[in-house]
Amino acid sequence: MMSPAELLNARLQQRRALRSRSIKPWYRNGALMAGIVIVGALVLIAVLAPLLAPYDPIAQDLRNTLASPSAEHWLGTDKFGRDILSRLIWGAQVDLRVGFLAVLIPFVFGSVLGAIAGYFGGWLDTILMRIVDVFFAFPFYVMVIVLVFIFGSGEASIYLAIAAVSWVSYAKIVRGEVLVAKKQDYVTAARLGGMSHGRILVKHIGPNVLSQAIIYGMSDIVMDIMAIVTLGYLGLGIAPPTAEWGSMINDGQEFITTQWQQATIPGLMVVVASLGLSFLGDGLSDLLSPERRK
Amino acid sequence: MTMPEAQPLEGRPLNAEPLAVDPPVLRVANLAKSYDLPTSLLSRIARRGDKATLRALDGVELQLNRGEILALVGESGSGKSTLAKILVGSTAATAGEIEYHGAPMPARRGKDDSRRIQMVFQDPYSSLNPRLTVGAMLRELLVLHSIVPAKQVREESKRLLNLVGLEEDALDAYPSQFSGGQRQRIAIARALAVRPDILIADEPVSALDVSVQATVLDLFATLRRDLGLSILFVAHNLAVVQHLSDRVAVMYLGRIVEVAETAELFRNPRHPYTRALIDSIPRMSAGSVTEAFQLEGEPPSPFDVPSGCRFNPRCPYAVDACRTTDPVLETVAPAHLSACIRASELTELAVARV
Numbered sequence: 001m002m003s004p005a006e007l008l009n010a011r012l013q014q015r016r017a018l019r020s021r022s023i024k025p026w027y028r029n030g031a032l033m034a035g036i037v038i039v040g041a042l043v044l045i046a047v048l049a050p051l052l053a054p055y056d057p058i059a060q061d062l063r064n065t066l067a068s069p070s071a072e073h074w075l076g077t078d079k080f081g082r083d084i085l086s087r088l089i090w091g092a093q094v095d096l097r098v099g100f101l102a103v104l105i106p107f108v109f110g111s112v113l114g115a116i117a118g119y120f121g122g123w124l125d126t127i128l129m130r131i132v133d134v135f136f137a138f139p140f141y142v143m144v145i146v147l148v149f150i151f152g153s154g155e156a157s158i159y160l161a162i163a164a165v166s167w168v169s170y171a172k173i174v175r176g177e178v179l180v181a182k183k184q185d186y187v188t189a190a191r192l193g194g195m196s197h198g199r200i201l202v203k204h205i206g207p208n209v210l211s212q213a214i215i216y217g218m219s220d221i222v223m224d225i226m227a228i229v230t231l232g233y234l235g236l237g238i239a240p241p242t243a244e245w246g247s248m249i250n251d252g253q254e255f256i257t258t259q260w261q262q263a264t265i266p267g268l269m270v271v272v273a274s275l276g277l278s279f280l281g282d283g284l285s286d287l288l289s290p291e292r293r294k
Numbered sequence: 295m296t297m298p299e300a301q302p303l304e305g306r307p308l309n310a311e312p313l314a315v316d317p318p319v320l321r322v323a324n325l326a327k328s329y330d331l332p333t334s335l336l337s338r339i340a341r342r343g344d345k346a347t348l349r350a351l352d353g354v355e356l357q358l359n360r361g362e363i364l365a366l367v368g369e370s371g372s373g374k375s376t377l378a379k380i381l382v383g384s385t386a387a388t389a390g391e392i393e394y395h396g397a398p399m400p401a402r403r404g405k406d407d408s409r410r411i412q413m414v415f416q417d418p419y420s421s422l423n424p425r426l427t428v429g430a431m432l433r434e435l436l437v438l439h440s441i442v443p444a445k446q447v448r449e450e451s452k453r454l455l456n457l458v459g460l461e462e463d464a465l466d467a468y469p470s471q472f473s474g475g476q477r478q479r480i481a482i483a484r485a486l487a488v489r490p491d492i493l494i495a496d497e498p499v500s501a502l503d504v505s506v507q508a509t510v511l512d513l514f515a516t517l518r519r520d521l522g523l524s525i526l527f528v529a530h531n532l533a534v535v536q537h538l539s540d541r542v543a544v545m546y547l548g549r550i551v552e553v554a555e556t557a558e559l560f561r562n563p564r565h566p567y568t569r570a571l572i573d574s575i576p577r578m579s580a581g582s583v584t585e586a587f588q589l590e591g592e593p594p595s596p597f598d599v600p601s602g603c604r605f606n607p608r609c610p611y612a613v614d615a616c617r618t619t620d621p622v623l624e625t626v627a628p629a630h631l632s633a634c635i636r637a638s639e640l641t642e643l644a645v646a647r648v
Contacts, residue, residue, distance in 0.1 A: 155375075158532075184420045184421075185415040185416075185417060185420045185421035186382050186420065186421055186423040187420055188413070188415070188421075189413070189415070189421055189481075189484065189485075190423075191384060191408070191433050192382055192383070192384065192412055192413055193408075193409075193434075193438065193439075193484075193488060194404075194405035194406070194408050194409055194438060194439065194488070195438065204423055204426075205435075207425040208423070208424065208425055238510050
C-alpha cells in the first residue's frame with residue numbers, strides 16, 4: 001500500500017493532470033466560431049426574410065426590368081423587374097431549408113443501416129454493402145437528375161432524389177467506423193458488464209461513430225446546395241417563380257456582359273454558404289473528437 | 295515494489311496455508327480453441343482441400359483458487375490472451391469445460407454470469423469509452439446491475455475510485471484527461487463496480503511506463519488482500535509477477551507446461567521452457583550470465599504444432615522420446631505440475647550443463 005506521502009503525491013499529480021489536460025472550450029475554436037458566425041448570419045437572414053426583404057421576391061414590374069443598382073433596388077432588378085436583393089434574401093430560405101432537409105433524411109436512414117450492418121455483420125452486412133456498391137457505381141448527379149426527372153420537379157422530389165442517392169455515403173461511413181469501434185476493448189468491457197447489443201450500439205458505439213457522419217453531413221449540405229443550384233441551373237430545380245440562388249444564376253447569365261451582378265451575387269452567396277458550412281464541419285470535427293482534443 | 299532480485303522472495307505474503315481445501319473458483323479442463331482460416335482458392339486447389347487450422351489453445355488444464363493471484367506467463371502467441379478471452383466469455387471455446395465454483399459455466403452467459411468474472415485489459419487507451427465521463431461509466435454499471443440503490447450511486451462511485459487510489463474529482467472527467475496509469479486504475483474501478491469475484495488481468499501493466507507499473511501491481515496485491523478477489527494475472531514476463539503472484543502457470547504454444555507456487559517455480563523449475571524464461575530475466579549481478587541458457591529460434595507456428603513434445607525443437611535437453619511422446623501435465627513434486635518427460639532429471643541436468 002502507498003505511504004501517506006506517496007498518496008499525497010499521487011493526488012497532487014492527478015489534480016495537475018486534470019488541470020493541464022482540461023478541454024479547450026468550444027468558443028476558443030477558430031474554425032467553429034467562423035462557421036457559426038457565417039451560417040448563423042445566413043440562417044438569420046433566411047428566417048427574417050419577410051422583414052429584411054424590401055420587396056416581394058416574385059412581384060414583377062415590367063416597366064422596370066434589368067435596372068442597374070440604385071437607391072430603390074440595391075442590386076438592381078432582373079428581366080421581369082423583380083428586386084434581386086429580395087430574391088437573394090428569400091432564396092437563402094429555400095436553399096438552406098432544402099440543403100438541411102436533404103441531408104437529414106439520408107443521415108438518419110444511412111447511419112442506422114450502416115451501424116446495424118457494421119455491428120452485426122454476416123449476410124445482412126453483405127447484402128447491404130452490395131446495394132451500396134450499386135449506388136456508388138453511378139455518378140451522383142446522373143442519379144439525382146434521373147430521379148428528379150422521374151419524380152417531377154419540386155422541393156419534395158429533390159429531397160427524395162438526393163436522399164435516395166446520398167444515404168449510401170452515410171451507411172458506408174458509419175459502417176466503417178462501427179467496424180473499428182466494435183473491436184475496441186471498451187465494447188468488450190461493456191459486454192462483460194452485461195449490457196445488451198442495443199444498448200452498446202446506441203450508447204457506447206453510437207456517440208463514437210456519429211461524429212464522422214455529422215462532419216460529413218456538413219460538407220454534404222454544401223454538396224446538396226450545389227446540387228439544388230445545379231438542378232435549378234438545368235431547369236430541374238425549384239419551379240419558378242420561387243426565388244432560389246441556382247435559378248437566379250441561370251437567369252442572370254444571359255446578361256452577364258451588361259448586368260454582371262445578376263449571376264455573380266447569387267454565386268457568391270453559394271460560395272459564402274459553402275465556406276461557412278465547411279468551417280462548421282471542421283470545427284465540429286475538433287469538438288466531437290475528444291481523443292484529438294489538445 | 296522493488297527491482298526484481300536474483301533470489302525469489304521467500305514465502306508468500308498471505309494465504310501461506312495450502313488452499314486446496316477450497317474448491318477452485320474457476321477450473322478449466324481440456325480447453326481448446328482453434329480457428330479454421332479461410333484458404334484462398336489457389337491454395338485449396340494446390341493442397342486439395344486442406345484447411346489451415348490454427349490451434350490457439352490445445353488441451354488447457356488450469357485452476358484458479360479462491361483468493362489467490364495466479365500468474366499466467368508465456369511468449370506472445372502462446373495463447374494466453376485467447377485463454378483470458380474465453381474465461382471472461384467474450385470468445386467461445388471450441389472444446390472443453392469451464393467450471394465456476396464447481397458448476398459448469400453456460401456457453402452463453404447471462405448478465406449475472408458475466409458480472410462475476412471481469413477483465414482488465416492491456417491497453418487502457420482502448421478500454422475506456424472516450425465519450426463517457428468516469429462517473430457516467432460507473433453509474434451505468436451500478437444501475438444496470440442494481441448494485442446499490444439509485445441514491446447511493448455517486449457515493450459508491452467515489453468509494454470505487456478511492457479503492458483504486460483515485461480522487462473523487464475524477465468522476466466528472468473524461469478518460470482523455472488521464473495518464474496511462476490513471477486510466478488503468480479507472481479500468482480496474484470499472485471492473486470492480488459490478489462486484490466480481492474473479493478478475494482476469496490481461497497484461498495490465500505492459501502498456502504502462504515502467505515507473506507506473508510497480509504502483510499498479512501493488513494495487514492488484516491490495517485488492518486481493520482487501521476484497522478477497524481471485525486474480526488471474528496474464529503476463530509475458532516472469533519478472534513482473536515474481537513478487538505478486540502466489541502461483542505461476544507457464545504456457546507454451548497453446549498448452550500449460552508447468553504450474554507451481556511462485557517461490558518453488560523460481561527455485562526449482564521442472565520444465566526447460568520455464569528455466570529459459572527465468573534465465574531471461576535481466577539480473578544485476580555479473581556472474582549469472584554464464585549460467586543462463588537462452589532459447590533459440592521462434593516458437594513454432596500454431597498452424598503446425600511439432601509432433602511429440604511441442605517444445606522439443608527448441609529444447610536443449612530433448613531426447614528421441616521427446617519427438618514421439620506428447621507429455622501430459624503431471625504432478626512432479628507437491629503442488630508442482632510439469633509436462634516434461636525428463637522433469638525429474640532436470641535439476642541435475644541443469645547443474646551438469648554449467
